[in-house]
């Protein structure tokens with residue numbers, strides 16, 4: 111099964127505890143004013159298989175995966191398959207979503223999509239409550255701790271900004287600053 115992607119970062123320290131594979135999905139229709147990543151809104155992106163993403167995470171020896179967007183829960187079936195494939199590997203899974211916990215819980219497909227997530231950070235981005243720290247773009251976003259794998263203290267230690275320079279000189283900036 112394929113996920114439609116915006117981009118992948120193979121090692122990040124600013125998108126969750128430890129070193130993580132970060133997967134930005136493509137496509138979001140939620141339309142939060144002030145969205146930090148409007149380039150992810152159109153539905154058309156690059157297809158990549160869930161199995162390939164899991165293999166990449168395992169090959170890199172990361173602590174886990176952070177799924178961001180775009181809106182992961184607008185691709186609920188492949189996200190559910192991704193979580194199910196990650197679970198037996200022992201890798202952690204964090205899902206960042208614009209849907210609220212209530213919206214997820216009342217929709218069977220969205221609920222299934224986060225079934226294997228350790229942490230879901232849920233809710234629309236609200237510009238007037240901008241935060242940009244500890245995986246929350248705005249202060250209304252809710253932590254939904256689904257397992258005991260991660261704790262609030264793990265997020266306190268996260269850098270708000272990360273600048274990565276590849277061997278070819280490509281610079282990637284990530285993290286919650288500016289979001």
Ligand code: SF4
Pocket residue numbers: 138139140141142145146147148150179180181207208209234235
């Ligand atoms: S849910 Fe995320 S990607 Fe979608 S509009 Fe809101 S902030 Fe942007």
